[in-house]
Amino acid sequence: xxxxxxxLSKGQxxxxxxxxxxxxxHLLYKATVHGFTAAAxxxxxxxxxxxxxVAYNAAGFVFGGYTSKDYTQNGQxxxxxxxxxxxxxxxxxxxxxxAGISGQCAFTDGATGPNYGAxxxxxxxxxxxxxxxxxxxxxxxxxxxxxxxxxxEFEVYRVEDLGDLLPKPWRNIQWTAERKQQLMKTIQSYxxxxxxxxxxxxxxxxxxxxxxSSFFNSINSAFRGNMTxxxxxxxGDKSVTTQFRTYNIKAGKVVYPFL
Numbered sequence: 118x119x120x121x122x123x124x125l126s127k128g129q130x131x132x133x134x135x136x137x138x139x140x141x142x143h144l145l146y147k148a149t150v151h152g153f154t155a156a157a158x159x160x161x162x163x164x165x166x167x168x169x170x171v172a173y174n175a176a177g178f179v180f181g182g183y184t185s186k187d188y189t190q191n192g193q194x195x196x197x198x199x200x201x202x203x204x205x206x207x208x209x210x211x212x213x214x215x216a217g218i219s220g221q222c223a224f225t226d227g228a229t230g231p232n233y234g235a236x237x238x239x240x241x242x243x244x245x246x247x248x249x250x251x252x253x254x255x256x257x258x259x260x261x262x263x264x265x266x267x268x269x270e271f272e273v274y275r276v277e278d279l280g281d282l283l284p285k286p287w288r289n290i291q292w293t294a295e296r297k298q299q300l301m302k303t304i305q306s307y308x309x310x311x312x313x314x315x316x317x318x319x320x321x322x323x324x325x326x327x328x329x330s331s332f333f334n335s336i337n338s339a340f341r342g343n344m345t346x347x348x349x350x351x352x353g354d355k356s357v358t359t360q361f362r363t364y365n366i367k368a369g370k371v372v373y374p375f376l
Contacts, residue, residue, distance in 0.1 A: 197223035
């Protein structure tokens with residue numbers, strides 16, 4: 118059995134993902150493989166949770182709609198405040214995103230193709246759609262789909278929210294007093310393998326507010342045993358951001374071999 122793959126380019130997929138928080142898309146239905154029919158759509162997309170439709174036309178538009186609700190063919194008008202229509206531009210980074218008209222349903226959950234009022238897909242089981250701006254959603258047809266109502270491809274993806282990007286921290290850190298002393302002794306006893314190098318110089322690079330000065334102040338405070346603010350933070354006079362400066366890490370009169 119051949120593998121069913123997405124028709125989205127990497128650039129289009131990146132723009133699509135920008136419409137959500139931390140999503141993962143799972144391809145459920147591809148019309149050129151499964152058929153441009155409502156029955157084929159419902160057999161693969163009903164009861165799948167949040168889904169996004171991706172329609173393609175010969176004019177080069179990639180557009181569709183998202184709903185957080187299930188398709189169930191119950192014949193009801195479904196309210197969904199999270200639903201939206203979108204169109205991915207060929208140029209530029211930001212997709213067009215159209216929220217629903219307040220007080221109107223997001224879609225009609227019937228046995229037909231996906232019916233968002235303003236966009237009705239797989240009309241009469243054909244590779245085409247109807248465009249009715251102002252019904253549930255309002256948009257300029259030329260901007261949404263270029264007034265080309267014929268479909269070259271039609272896909273549906275399940276939208277899975279990944280939540281936190283990592284299931285667990287990328288490393289396990291032991292924040293204990295013993296571990297702190299161990300790390301400090303490692304730094305205090307640092308010696309370069311190159312005998313002619315007597316000091317290690319650490320360069321901190323980043324935009325304003327990244328925490329360069331705060332990082333130094335935190336390290337310096339740990340070695341001194343009290344809170345210090347030697348490096349001025351932000352855009353203050355003589356701050357790391359506005360002036361190239363070097364700072365020594367020291368405790369009392371002891372200066373450590375790095376700055």
